[in-house]
Amino acid sequence: AAGVIQSPRHLIKEKRETATLKCYPIPRHDTVYWYQQGPGQDPQFLISFYEKMQSDKGSIPDRFSAQQFSDYHSELNMSSLELGDSALYFCASSSTAGPYNEQFFGPGTRLTVL
Amino acid sequence: AQKITQTQPGMFVQEKEAVTLDCTYDTSDQSYGLFWYKQPSSGEMIFLIYQGSYDEQNATEGRYSLNFQKARKSANLVISASQLGDSAMYFCAMREQGRGSTLGRLYFGRGTQLTVWP
Numbered sequence: 001a002a003g004v005i006q007s008p009r010h011l012i013k014e015k016r017e018t019a020t021l022k023c024y025p026i027p028r029h030d031t032v033y034w035y036q037q038g039p040g041q042d043p044q045f046l047i048s049f050y051e052k053m054q055s056d057k058g059s060i061p062d063r064f065s066a067q068q069f070s071d072y073h074s075e076l077n078m079s080s081l082e083l084g085d086s087a088l089y090f091c092a093s094s095s096t097a098g099p100y101n102e103q104f105f106g107p108g109t110r111l112t113v114l
Numbered sequence: 115a116q117k118i119t120q121t122q123p124g125m126f127v128q129e130k131e132a133v134t135l136d137c138t139y140d141t142s143d144q145s146y147g148l149f150w151y152k153q154p155s156s157g158e159m160i161f162l163i164y165q166g167s168y169d170e171q172n173a174t175e176g177r178y179s180l181n182f183q184k185a186r187k188s189a190n191l192v193i194s195a196s197q198l199g200d201s202a203m204y205f206c207a208m209r210e211q212g213r214g215s216t217l218g219r220l221y222f223g224r225g226t227q228l229t230v231w232p
Binding site: 031033041043050056058100110 | 147149151157158159160161164166205209217218219220221222223224225
């Protein structure tokens with residue numbers, strides 16, 4: 001079965017640089033979520049999109065922005081990177097047609113800011 | 115305030131034994147969903163089991179079962195016949211559905227690191 005695809009899997013950036021993380025949801029899933037998991041922490045919700053419209057916003061810094069495109073893939077853009085942005089970034093997708101609407105997570109992008 | 119509380123930072127269980135991982139939650143919504151995810155050392159998050167707030171029976175999925183006690187606001191995960199491959203971090207999560215929406219974000223607990231020994 002198709003899963004959520006995230007790219008890149010690993011990313012190393014310098015402080016003040018920018019990064020773009022990509023997410024390809026499971027086909028026919030209508031909702032995409034982004035989460036940030038710091039070292040030894042629980043995942044924290046950043047933002048979500050339903051049918052390409054922003055549906056919810058969490059603790060996402062103003063330096064970050066995200067969007068969902070017509071093909072349903074999503075991108076998380078991060079600017080002026082800080083050391084504290086080093087984390088595992090998950091994208092998840094779900095379908096409102098599913099029995100539980102459970103969120104299926106991608107493998108994550110591990111971002112390291114030096 | 116923390117919406118999901120997992121009080122066991124680490125648990126140890128011998129292979130083939132059962133283990134219970136604790137989870138309590140806090141919400142004022144009448145409609146909500148409770149989830150358990152497994153995160154192996156490789157990092158991916160794997161969905162295990164779901165319990166809806168209106169479900170009268172405890173959810174079961176293979177060796178996983180959820181002991182749902184609504185009045186106590188607890189949703190403990192029971193893993194029967196533990197296997198070495200069950201060693202991982204386990205997260206309890208909640209989705210609030212106050213307006214009937216199932217699109218809501220997940221709130222996660224801090225996780226329990228389960229170690230299965232031979």
